[in-house]
Amino acid sequence: MRRRALVAGLLAAPAIARADAAFPDRPIRLVIPWPPGGTNDIVGRLVTEGMAARLGQPVVIENRGGAGGMLGADVVAKAPPDGYTLVLGGSGSLTITSLVQARVPYDVATAFAPIGLIGLGPNVITVHPAVPARTLAELQAVARAASPPLVYASPGVGSTGHAAGAMIAQALDVPMEHIPYRGTGPALNDLLAGRVQVFTNALAPMLPAIQSGTLRAIAIAGRARSAAMPGLPTTGEQGFPQIEAATWFGLLATGGTPPGRVLRLHAALGDTLAEPEVRRRLLEGGLEVEPSASPEEFARYFAEDRARWAPVVRHAGMRVD
Template identity: 60%
Template sequence: MRRRTALALIPALCVPPARRAAAQATFPDRPLRMVIPFTAGGSNDIVGRMIAEGMGTRLGQSVIVENRGGAGGVIGSEAVARAPKDGYTFLLGGSGSFLISSLVQPRVPYDIIRDFAPIGFIGAAPAVIAVNPRVAATTLAELRGLARSGGTPVSYASPGVGTTGHLLGALMAQVFGAEMDHVPYRGTGPAMTDVIAGRVQVITNAAAPFLPHIAAGTLRALAVASPRRLAILPDVPTTAEAGFPDILSATWYGLLAPAGTPPDRIATLHAALAATLADGSVQRRLAEEGAEVEPSPQPADFGRYIAEDRARWQQVVTRTNIRAE
């Protein structure tokens, strides 16, 4: 090598490796992909697209939403677990499609702790416990009394076997010390229709679909399964206020990447998510979906939340032997 050429290379060789890497590749430098493990149109899809739009603006690249529904969320989640570990593909994970599905589905081809890297928590929509207004219960304590009366078991509707609504009903039965009949449906809509008609007595779900029916008097809200009251239902007590602090449940949302994604890319995605969640318009739109924004300070905080929530629901699944069909 000529001396002049060697001298010309010295400044480049003296640049720290991190700065050289940054100069060679800026993340992201092309569109990203958010996988939503549900078909389009539901609450998960609405929340995911809202977050994708906000993050895309802050990252300077489009975040393309890909709906991959099926198998209770397993198909979409597996697609992300097996995706390249480069930060360009991430999952809108949720309490039902990601966590509970991993506990009740017969075959899950991934481990939600080992095979995913948490990016950040988005927020949670606490479950509202509601009944048909003809049910002789205006409080959760009265519902327990009805369930323990020794007559026909109280029935509760859910969007399907192994869903959040199914597990919350099972948790209520455990806490009440009573038998309750589970009536599964194919989605929240038909379940709510039958409760309003009086064919089933109890239903639990995020608040948003219930609001018009509560206002019209065709559903009666007994409690919110959350430590705090909901701003959109300020007169409905929490389960703790009603005397049942162990009955807690929410439909939560968060972002996850494949395990092994570089930490600096996770940090970039986390920062874009945090900035999106700090936007007042995003907060208002999420509130309309019944979700309370709760950004995690660091990705690891979301990881700890997942582990703790899985341990809590694992106890319910083990005691009741719930399995998706």
């Protein structure tokens, strides 16, 4: 029996190789697990343009927001493992959501096949201009005196913005109320309208409002200043080094996707990120381009990121039943 299975496997191998060599022979779907208008949308559309040209097939974007990115991720987790359905994953939609949600309909460690890291975007802490604070120390004083408490927005329960907001409240030792939205776009709209006071998010969608003065940046929540806003001090420079939150972006396929197809997609992603114009546009949007050398390297980063956020989420008591 074992010999027959081995022979069958050897006979099937050339057919599998031919199938992978022809991949892709039809359009690829990229699920962005957030509504249009946020950082994920900006990064996803920019990267897929270059990948489509290299793969010789269109990459069709599908925005599927909800549940902190879990609804869109679930679509990919349950898709056929053939490399034709991808997800633009991130620290919020895959890492933190899996730690916060009580019932996740997939095993985040096995449901996805990591393809490659795109880059990292240190979060920027912003406030509505009506908030009389320009530094973290001033924000701390305002929050302590506020009644009712200041309200911070997030792109959704379990998002990086949710965890970052909780981290800020802990570090400043102040009460703040959390209001989740269905993506960065809706949260940013309510911040600009003054319905919420604080929002921590990747820089890309915030930059135009910051530059126009309709939004005030308080600090970069990372170890280094952003090249897009070199004059904005970091949280560490302002005396709060414990506030550190970066949003990562990467591509993943359904778990079980053939390694040859994963490598094909990784190569197309890497070649796209090597384009000077793509790197320039991502950098201007506040994203530090850091492609992974291999799918395996990205897989290790993915696992380490989840281990890093687990105690933060636990300490904050972030849980959705």
